[in-house]
Amino acid sequence: KSYQKIDDDLFDELEEILITADIGVQTTMDIIDAIKDKVKSEKIKDPLAIKELLKEQLFEILNELSDDEKLKIEPSPAIILVVGVNGVGKTTSIGKIAHRLKGEGKKVLLAAGDTFRAAAIDQLQVWGKRAGVEVIHHQEGSDPAAVIYDAIQAARARNAEVLICDTAGRLHNKKNLMMELEKIFRVVEREYSNATREVLLVLDATTGQNAIQQAKIFNEAADITGLILTKLDGTAKGGVVIGISRELKVPVKFIGVGEQKEDLQEFDSKAFVNALFGQE
Amino acid sequence: MVFEGLAEKLQSTLQKLKGKGKVSEKDVTEAMREVKMALLEADVNFKVVKDFINKVKERAVGAEVLESLTPGQQIIKIVNEELTALMGTTQSKINFSSKPPTILMLVGLQGAGKTTMGGKLANMFKKQGKRPLLVACDIYRPAAIKQLQIVGGQVDVPVFTLGDKENPVKIANEGIKHALDHGNDFVIIDTAGRLHIDDDLMGELQNIKSNVKPHEILLVVDAMTGQDAVNVAEHFNEKLGIDGVILTKLDGDTRGGAALSVRAVTGKPIKFVGLGEKLNENSIEVFHPDRMASRILGM
Ligand SMILES: Nc1nc2c(ncn2[C@@H]2O[C@H](COP(=O)(O)OP(=O)(O)OP(=O)(O)O)[C@@H](O)[C@H]2O)c(=O)[nH]1
Ligand SMILES: Nc1nc2c(ncn2[C@@H]2O[C@H](COP(=O)(O)OP(=O)(O)OP(=O)(O)O)[C@@H](O)[C@H]2O)c(=O)[nH]1
Ligand SMILES: [K+]
Ligand SMILES: [Mg+2]
Ligand SMILES: [Mg+2]
Numbered sequence: 001k002s003y004q005k006i007d008d009d010l011f012d013e014l015e016e017i018l019i020t021a022d023i024g025v026q027t028t029m030d031i032i033d034a035i036k037d038k039v040k041s042e043k044i045k046d047p048l049a050i051k052e053l054l055k056e057q058l059f060e061i062l063n064e065l066s067d068d069e070k071l072k073i074e075p076s077p078a079i080i081l082v083v084g085v086n087g088v089g090k091t092t093s094i095g096k097i098a099h100r101l102k103g104e105g106k107k108v109l110l111a112a113g114d115t116f117r118a119a120a121i122d123q124l125q126v127w128g129k130r131a132g133v134e135v136i137h138h139q140e141g142s143d144p145a146a147v148i149y150d151a152i153q154a155a156r157a158r159n160a161e162v163l164i165c166d167t168a169g170r171l172h173n174k175k176n177l178m179m180e181l182e183k184i185f186r187v188v189e190r191e192y193s194n195a196t197r198e199v200l201l202v203l204d205a206t207t208g209q210n211a212i213q214q215a216k217i218f219n220e221a222a223d224i225t226g227l228i229l230t231k232l233d234g235t236a237k238g239g240v241v242i243g244i245s246r247e248l249k250v251p252v253k254f255i256g257v258g259e260q261k262e263d264l265q266e267f268d269s270k271a272f273v274n275a276l277f278g279q280e
Numbered sequence: 281m282v283f284e285g286l287a288e289k290l291q292s293t294l295q296k297l298k299g300k301g302k303v304s305e306k307d308v309t310e311a312m313r314e315v316k317m318a319l320l321e322a323d324v325n326f327k328v329v330k331d332f333i334n335k336v337k338e339r340a341v342g343a344e345v346l347e348s349l350t351p352g353q354q355i356i357k358i359v360n361e362e363l364t365a366l367m368g369t370t371q372s373k374i375n376f377s378s379k380p381p382t383i384l385m386l387v388g389l390q391g392a393g394k395t396t397m398g399g400k401l402a403n404m405f406k407k408q409g410k411r412p413l414l415v416a417c418d419i420y421r422p423a424a425i426k427q428l429q430i431v432g433g434q435v436d437v438p439v440f441t442l443g444d445k446e447n448p449v450k451i452a453n454e455g456i457k458h459a460l461d462h463g464n465d466f467v468i469i470d471t472a473g474r475l476h477i478d479d480d481l482m483g484e485l486q487n488i489k490s491n492v493k494p495h496e497i498l499l500v501v502d503a504m505t506g507q508d509a510v511n512v513a514e515h516f517n518e519k520l521g522i523d524g525v526i527l528t529k530l531d532g533d534t535r536g537g538a539a540l541s542v543r544a545v546t547g548k549p550i551k552f553v554g555l556g557e558k559l560n561e562n563s564i565e566v567f568h569p570d571r572m573a574s575r576i577l578g579m
Contacts, residue, residue: 034452086529087529089390118395118427211504259420
């Protein structure tokens with residue numbers, strides 16, 4: 001639709017775009033209020049200018065963080081811990097990152113820190129093969145912190161530049177599972193304090209407002225350094241990361257766009273915002 | 281938070297107005313704004329919310345509400361009633377075939393919880409005296425077959441597989457034959473996760489459907505799903521004609537507005553909910569529309 005003038009219908013349309021992109025009611029209202037203010041203070045009359053204003057606004061929220069967007073793995077050794085709720089794409093993203101780093105000539109090692117889910121270890125091993133990197137693992141049911149401990153020793157022994165650790169999916173509202181995560185972090189702190197550390201929270205773009213709660217609580221347990229937004233090859237827009245970026249000041253580092261090893265991209269806030277509006 | 285104490289907020293808003301005299305249509309509109317925000321915050325789809333609010337408003341501006349002593353409570357009652365009605369009024373069960381085996385097929389997006397739910401259903405129906413068979417039709421996800429085998433082992437239910445080199449349609453066909461030969465009266469087909477817009481893989485499901493003619497095609501939906509739930513449900517329903525929905529991961533703290541969205545756009549009943557990663561009876565429940573309505577509203 002093209003609008004002749006700036007009126008409530010236009011703002012209703014913007015509201016619909018933002019909310020159906022999962023940006024959330026509160027963030028949407030805040031953004032629209034800010035735009036209304038601008039329209040008033042800058043005496044904007046052209047309805048076409050509004051969408052651009054809106055994009056700028058979203059871009060600003062995301063871009064504030066863009067300096068940190070690149071994966072930090074220097075100086076080596078580096079350790080990347082990957083966490084998140086069930087089924088969001090942690091193990092797959094690890095496979096893709098391993099493939100990417102391997103392609104850049106890095107020596108990479110994987111740790112099978114999900115000892116709970118059925119065949120989680122086998123799944124990571126398939127990814128290890130695809131990426132051509134070794135996987136350190138124990139038996140199903142063993143202590144994940146012990147796996148990470150061993151993987152750190154192995155990373156040292158083999159001079160691995162990057163160790164990427166898988167963890168079991170866990171819902172943030174399960175205290176015991178979050179404590180298990182803290183135990184893993186204590187091992188890293190104690191055994192690998194010299195390593196450059198990334199803690200990546202994986203979020204499924206299909207997820208709605210619950211992702212905010214996920215980000216908050218995982219951040220309390222683990223000092224998240226970046227987000228991976230997966231499954232953007234579907235029709236979900238993943239707009240909830242806008243609210244999360246605003247609140248937690250954590251950058252999106254990668255997006256997942258498929259199930260193959262190449263389907264990982266660095267986050268591009270411009271492309272992301274355009275996609276929110278259905279533009280390529 | 282928009283959501284905290286919606287019930288209280290509604291009551292106090294309307295009660296305050298009531299103190300000043302009569303509650304007007306405009307006051308109801310204001311109250312409905314709170315409900316709208318709450319539903320959106322709970323991830324109910326934008327369009328579904330719009331339709332819902334209009335419906336409730338129509339009933340709420342009726343004289344018996346506005347002139348009652350407790351308009352706040354009346355309106356909350358209407359919201360709850362309408363929401364429960366939208367969620368479906370009965371607890372739906374599985375339709376068992378008079379000619380065994382009953383065939384159930386689980387479909388849905390990647391990571392929704394299909395394989396886990398397959399294990400839970402197998403366990404539940406085994407306890408009810410059935411002889412289930414799990415059929416491994418996910419040939420794509422790394423170690424998907426192994427996962428289903430472990431899941432089957434945990435609940436002591438056999439798993440049929442032809443490895444990951446055969447076509448899922450053939451696997452499904454052979455699986456049914458195997459069930460007939462071995463006296464399995466309940467077959468659960470685990471399929472690979474796929475995007476609703478992936479025509480090739482949706483075509484694969486259509487092929488399985490036309491070959492084995494499942495009695496139940498159940499769409500497995502993650503309860504944390506946001507606005508996109510309607511697209512997913514619409515596509516799967518259009519392409520496959522689903523018989524029902526299973527909502528997973530309700531052991532989280534999501535409001536689960538996706539339940540309402542999916543139900544509204546497909547009209548298909550939500551049959552079961554998943555409540556954990558384990559496969560035992562505590563991790564699966566029959567769906568209760570009224571409980572879900574209260575959960576979505578945070579009341
Ligand atoms: N379409 C699409 N599917 C993805 C993407 N990333 C992962 N998946 C799929 O999502 C499903 C779950 O992925 P996993 O990597 O197993 O997720 P996880 O977070 O490790 O899961 P748990 O360990 O069970 O908590 C699999 O079927 C993956 O192939 C993506 O970017 N796009
Ligand atoms: N907390 C919780 N986790 C669940 C529930 N159902 C499944 N999961 C977890 O969600 C993740 C994905 O479950 P799967 O059963 O592998 O999902 P799927 O739909 O088969 O995934 P794909 O085959 O990759 O499409 C796993 O970590 C499961 O343990 C549930 O009700 N609650
Ligand atoms: K999911
Ligand atoms: Mg995993
Ligand atoms: Mg599966």
